[in-house]
Amino acid sequence: MTTLKTFVLAAPLAFAALAPVTASAQEFSKDLIEKGRYLATASDCVACHTNHDGGKPMAGGLPMTSPVGIIMSTNITPSKEFGIGNYTEAQFADAVRKGVRGDGANLYPAMPYVSYSNMTDEDIHALYAYFMQGVAPVDEKAPETDLPFPMNIRASMMGWNMLFRPNETHKDDPSQSAEWNRGKYLAEGAAHCSTCHTPRGMLMQEQKDRDLTGAQIGPWFAPNITNDKLNGIGSWTQQDLVTYLKTGRLDHRAQAAGSMAEAISYSFQHLTDPDLNAIATYIRSVPTASASSTSGQSRFDQGQPGNALTGFRGKDYVQGIKGDHAGAALYTANCASCHGYDGQGTTDGYYPSLFHNAATAGDNANNVIAAILYGVDRHTEDGHVFMPPFGGQPNSVNPLTDVEVASLSNYLLKDYGNAKLTVTPADVQVIRNGGPGSRLVLFARIGMGVGAALAMVALGAAVWIVRRRRVQTQTAA
Ligand code: HEC
Ligand code: HEC
Ligand code: HEC
Structure with missing residues (x-):
């Protein structure tokens, strides 16, 4: 009896000694x-x-x-x-x-x-x-x-x-549905929406009390996606959000570029419909903690087309080209062929309208600038969505200077989007250089022990940014 017991105990040990317990040991x-x-x-x-x-x-x-x-x-x-x-x-x-x-x-x-x-x-x-x-x-x-x-x-x-x-x-919250719990699990974990959409504190930690209220991530701004009707996406239906996560666009409201385009191309579009619905159910339950709308109006319903009666507004501006109107001239020369002379886009929506567009009517102008400098590049089952970059990349159609991008951005903001915003050439330079620098870079430069720890954390955020920019430049090239 004792012998048998010893054997039972010893056998797995002997086995373990021969073959370390690694994956291949298991089927x-x-x-x-x-x-x-x-x-x-x-x-x-x-x-x-x-x-x-x-x-x-x-x-x-x-x-x-x-x-x-x-x-x-x-x-x-x-x-x-x-x-x-x-x-x-x-x-x-x-x-x-x-x-x-x-x-x-x-x-x-x-x-x-x-x-x-x-x-x-x-x-x-x-x-x-x-x-x-x-x-x-x-x-x-x-x-x-x-x-x-x-x-x-x-x-x-x-x-x-x-x-x-x-x-x-x-851990599941028993007061919520199974779908909500699945959505929270995916949104906070695997799909990590908050990595980009939640602002960070002094130590680069996510500020949970301002969950999903919007944050700058590299050159792009990841907007407020709480359920607030004015500041967030509270005006979207469940299906709207699912459609956006699957295709990267919602007609006359939003398109995904930058890191969001990448997350959709590689990851979100491949999720099952029940999982996308679960994520939407959870996201649509997150309340907003801060009012950020600088225009007092939702970014999805601002602006209007150029006056169709006078028609061909871009051309009028070109004829009077000087000073303030340079933006309009740049628009006509570089953008109108796709987005239309009145910014109305195409009827099939492939080339989006630039009014009723989250990019031109956001709380800040960073996504207008980023769209011009980096373009849009997204692969989904719907096909390849591509807007060429104008930032001087090898495949830039026509590289624009900081002054030109500022002028063009201001034209779009004033005529089609959030007219309260103004862009300076210095703003453009910041986005061209990859986005507002973290104050932690300063700590890193000081090179102290604490600074090092903080800088490590800055890396977490910074890496997302730069990786995504690289990938974008590569695919575009
Ligand atoms: C890697 C960073 C990143 C991650 C991860 C991410 N987003 Fe985004 N998201 C962005 C950026 C940047 C934008 C702005 C894109 C643009 O306007 O071109 C955006 C835009 C959006 C928009 C459109 C909002 C608007 O006003 O245009 C929605 C909705 C959204 N994200 C939902 C989500 C959800 C839900 C998740 C998680 C399942 C998620 N995002 C994960 C970066 C990210
Ligand atoms: C070759 C066609 C083409 C040209 C030229 C073009 N665009 Fe676009 N633009 C697109 C496409 C395609 C999209 C993305 C549509 C989508 O995501 O479904 C887009 C999207 C945008 C967006 C929204 C980006 C976002 O993140 O939401 C803005 C703003 C924009 N373009 C502005 C411009 C400006 C300004 C110019 C001129 C400098 C310009 N476009 C030139 C095709 C073009
Ligand atoms: C945003 C980028 C990013 C994503 C997404 C990511 N990783 Fe990583 N991972 C890294 C980097 C960078 C390192 C190396 C970090 C270092 O050297 O300290 C790493 C290290 C690791 C390591 C340690 C390997 C070793 O021995 O050095 C493992 C294991 C790992 N990742 C697994 C995963 C898995 C599994 C996933 C998906 C569930 C994943 N990673 C998603 C960036 C990422």
């Missing part, structure tokens, strides 16, 4: 791997962990420029030598939810573990199954991150993690 079911693949798509892992300039999926090596240096994404294929093939499920869970690498070192928050921290054990299990047996191993070393001192001290993240990293996985 995962096809269904589980498929579930993991879906979650990986919802979480957009491939966007960061692939070098889109010819690299293999999940093999890492995407350089992410940040205020303090370049961070490289890592190889997360199951390669045992160069990837995460030796990660146990517990190590994988810690990397994804806590930002702690297999060897115990802290990850930079360029890896969005703060959002992923809400993932349930069940979903981590499915993700693990997918990464171990659904992703092809790539036996290639991804280039390593090499930050200057003191940014290279990974331990400096520990303090911030203690303050701001959530340590709880999602």
Whole structure:
């Protein structure tokens, strides 16, 4: 009897000694791997962990420029030598939810573990199954991150993690429907809407009391998407929001460019209708905490077309071209061919109207400037939506100067959008340089220990920005 017991106890141990408990020791079911693949798509892992300039999926090596240096994404294929093939499920869970690498070192928050921290054990299990047996191993070393001192001290993240990293996985709120709970889980975790749409505090932490009230993320402004009718998207129906997340546009209201276009192209459009509806149900329940509308009017119903009776307004302006009217002349020369001389767009909506448009009637002018400088580039089942950039990229049709972009923006704002706003050439330069700099860059420059920790966090936000800009420039090129 004793012998048998000893054997029962010893056998698994002996087995473990022979074969370390890694993924390949286990066989995962096809269904589980498929579930993991879906979650990986919802979480957009491939966007960061692939070098889109010819690299293999999940093999890492995407350089992410940040205020303090370049961070490289890592190889997360199951390669045992160069990837995460030796990660146990517990190590994988810690990397994804806590930002702690297999060897115990802290990850930079360029890896969005703060959002992923809400993932349930069940979903981590499915993700693990997918990464171990659904992703092809790539036996290639991804280039390593090499930050200057003191940014290279990974331990400096520990303090911030203690303050701001959530340590709880999602728990259903029994007073809410199952659909709402599923939506909250996805919106706050995998799909991480708040990463971009929630303003950040002094330490770059998301300000939960101002959840989804709008934030600048690189050159683009991610608007208020709370359920407020004036400041947010409270005037949208459930189906409106689902349509926008699936296609990236809502006629006569909004189009997705920049990082939102990318999130839709890679991730949101691939979610099932029940999941998109769940996200919409949850988002539509989030109240606004701050009134931000500078015009006192919703950004979706401002402005009107040029006066159709006089017709061809652009041409009149061109004839009187001088001073104030330069914007109109630039419009006629560069934009009217697609958006129409009166900014009315085309009837099929492919080229949108520039009035009744969130980009020209927002609370700030950043998305007008960004649209002109970076254009629009989005891939969905509806096809490829493309507006060329005018910012001087290799494929710019006609590079415009800061003064020209300011003049053109002011023309659009005054005639079609939020007439209370004015753009200066200095504003344009800020957006051209990637968006308003974080005050944390200053801390980083001071180079103190605390500064380093803060800067790490700035990276998290900055990386999103720059990565997205890079990708956009690449696809456009
Ligand atoms: C916004 C970009 C981004 C997204 C999205 C992202 N990652 Fe990462 N991830 C990174 C970066 C950058 C690193 C390396 C950070 C560092 O070196 O400190 C990293 C590191 C990791 C590591 C540690 C690997 C190692 O040993 O170095 C794992 C595991 C990982 N990510 C898994 C995932 C999974 C799974 C997903 C999707 C659920 C995901 N990541 C989504 C940027 C991202
Ligand atoms: C990577 C950053 C990022 C993430 C993640 C993100 N958004 Fe956005 N979102 C933006 C930006 C930037 C815009 C502005 C796009 C434009 O006007 O071209 C935007 C626009 C929108 C709009 C249109 C609002 C308007 O006034 O035009 C809605 C609605 C929206 N996002 C919902 C969501 C939801 C819901 C999620 C999560 C499921 C989400 N977003 C995740 C960056 C992001
Ligand atoms: C070749 C056609 C074309 C030209 C030329 C063009 N656009 Fe666009 N524009 C588009 C398309 C396509 C979209 C995106 C439609 C969508 O997202 O569904 C767009 C979108 C926009 C938006 C909304 C962006 C957002 O983020 O919501 C603005 C603003 C805009 N264009 C302004 C301009 C201005 C100003 C010019 C001239 C400098 C211009 N466009 C030139 C095709 C064009």
